[in-house]
Amino acid sequence: MTQHRTVPTKLLWIVLSSIVSASCASDRSDTIELAAASDVLVDTEWIEAHADDPSVRLLEVGGNANAFGEGHLPGASFVSMGSLSNPDDPIRGQIATAAQVSAALSGVALERDQTVVLYDRRNNLSAARAYWVLKYYQHADVRIYNGGTPKWTEDGGMMSTVMVEYEPSDYQAGPADPEIRTTWQYVVDHTDDPSTLFCDTRGPEEYLGRDVRAERGGHIPGAINVEWTAAVNSDGTFKPSEELAALYGGAGFTPDKEIITYCQSGVRGAHTWFVLKELLGYPSVRNYDGSWGEYGNNPESPIESV
């Protein structure tokens, strides 16, 4: 069995600890040792090796059912992104409730002890958001097929039109993990907290307040802008971890801080959350699900803009 691994832990630790040391301008006692990055990315060889493994479930997310029907990875089931959001939440696009997630995953006969491999059709964006949703409800083993359908076809994989039928399961989402999600109040309470950094994952025009997609434009005070696409190769896969470590560390995001990612609706923020938390192993990262769709529409939100 082979598996795409992120950067070797020792190398990652060296890169990041040197960044922490430099940014703190102090001795090496300020460095912290990161937990090993999980084996959360799988490649085509891994998918093929587990094609008949009943403990592994392949879920296509993003796109739509019609496209899925016209061709998908063999053995995959389709889960719409809409089924993982809460239509009753006044903030549009917020994460689904535990009951809604349970219903969506029961519909594809998922069991909590199965390994879930998520993939999508562009840039791992939907896959990363779905990953965050499943981890929020504490599904134990979740992975992303790095590159999704473009990578599959590039590697010579055949697309299937066979729709696998399952009897629905009784999937029960676990308790929510409050450590990976945050709220408007928490954000506002931490804008002056030097131990908290905000990563604005939107485009620079949105960050600067020139591209306004809410009542007001701008960004959370003190936020640093690293657009989510900076973490993506031209083929839609994630950049190597050593490049990601240099990118985010160089921008000032060090693992000794708590980092809150955000965007317009918590999707791009989830992509960067995945990079920081799961690929780089930063210990404390939260995705602000409400993001600018909530923050920019609340007149009480402190805002910076040009």
Added chain:
Amino acid sequence: MEGGGTVTPTKLDVRGEICPYPMMRTVSALKKLSRDESTLEVVTDHPPALETIPTQAARLGFRTDIEETGASEWRIMITRIEAGAEE
């Protein structure tokens, strides 16, 4: 386009696309409308697009009307605001 005053809107189906792509594809389609095309019909199932698409359409000189067409699915009719017209 049809003659005789009946206009068939250009359609854009972004179902399954999530932020920021529904808005980005809509903006791209609006910019490609010819001068004699005044309407774009967008179908989406991504709730945040109900806020971002109207905002961007307004910046480009269009008004939007949103209709829920099914469970978590919407049609957004985007119409060019003619010069001098009252909104």
